[in-house]
Amino acid sequence: MTSLRADAAARRALILDAADHVFGQHGVTAPLDLVVERAQVGRATLYRNFPDRAALIEALLQRTVDRIRRHVAELGERDDALFELLQDMARRIIDSPALADYWRAVHPDDPTVKVARETVRGLLEAPIQRAIAAGLCRPDLSSTDISLISGMLGAALRGKTRDERAVLARRALQLLRGGLQGNLGAEA
The missing domain is CATH 1.10.357.10 (Tetracycline Repressor, domain 2)
Known part of the structure; x- marks a missing residue:
């Protein structure tokens, strides 16, 4: 269970890092698909962590x-x-x-x-x-x-x-x- 939580926390941090980079390059209105692509996660993972x-x-x-x-x-x-x-x-x-x-x-x-x-x-x-x-x-x-x-x-x-x-x-x-x-x- 702990490793699952660690994995989820790591994915969340990865998404945040990707969003920080994408928003830094393209602004906060950048398509969220760019965040998904940069984080190398699925859209479902993005929206499971951040609904919007x-x-x-x-x-x-x-x-x-x-x-x-x-x-x-x-x-x-x-x-x-x-x-x-x-x-x-x-x-x-x-x-x-x-x-x-x-x-x-x-x-x-x-x-x-x-x-x-x-x-x-x-x-x-x-x-x-x-x-x-x-x-x-x-x-x-x-x-x-x-x-x-x-x-x-x-x-x-x-x-x-x-x-x-x-x-x-x-x-x-x-x-x-x-x-x-x-x-x-x-x-x-």
């Missing part, structure tokens, strides 16, 4: 939240964890532009997205407070600013290729880091 496109996208969003949760745990009590997490957000925008665009475009009151955003804000609260306490960022930064920061990083979506998005994301991170530090450099 919305369920597939919801699972991708949840996987992103889970990755952030794991990354926060891996970084532990590091004072600079906030900046590492922002770099990871930028990488996700570079690698999964369609999902990042979907995350930004969906109405903020959509229940799934609302819970995901609130969870991410909660996860980033401690890293923000540590960065403030260590003097790494301005004291008025709060977890509610994360949506604004995410939107600024989202400007990298203007890049048509992965390389263009990487250049834009790198520059956005440079500007954000300066802005997050505020007047800290002038006081030193």
Whole structure:
């Protein structure tokens, strides 16, 4: 029974990886047959795991939240964890532009997205407070600013290729880091 569950979990992860790739290449409205083809599973397997496109996208969003949760745990009590997490957000925008665009475009009151955003804000609260306490960022930064920061990083979506998005994301991170530090450099 355990090996069957492991197989099912592996197939589900394979489908999510395929969807992430396909949506990154063709947008979230890409034909789901492309996901089936990339994952090398049958249509029935796709629909057994994800009854529709919305369920597939919801699972991708949840996987992103889970990755952030794991990354926060891996970084532990590091004072600079906030900046590492922002770099990871930028990488996700570079690698999964369609999902990042979907995350930004969906109405903020959509229940799934609302819970995901609130969870991410909660996860980033401690890293923000540590960065403030260590003097790494301005004291008025709060977890509610994360949506604004995410939107600024989202400007990298203007890049048509992965390389263009990487250049834009790198520059956005440079500007954000300066802005997050505020007047800290002038006081030193």
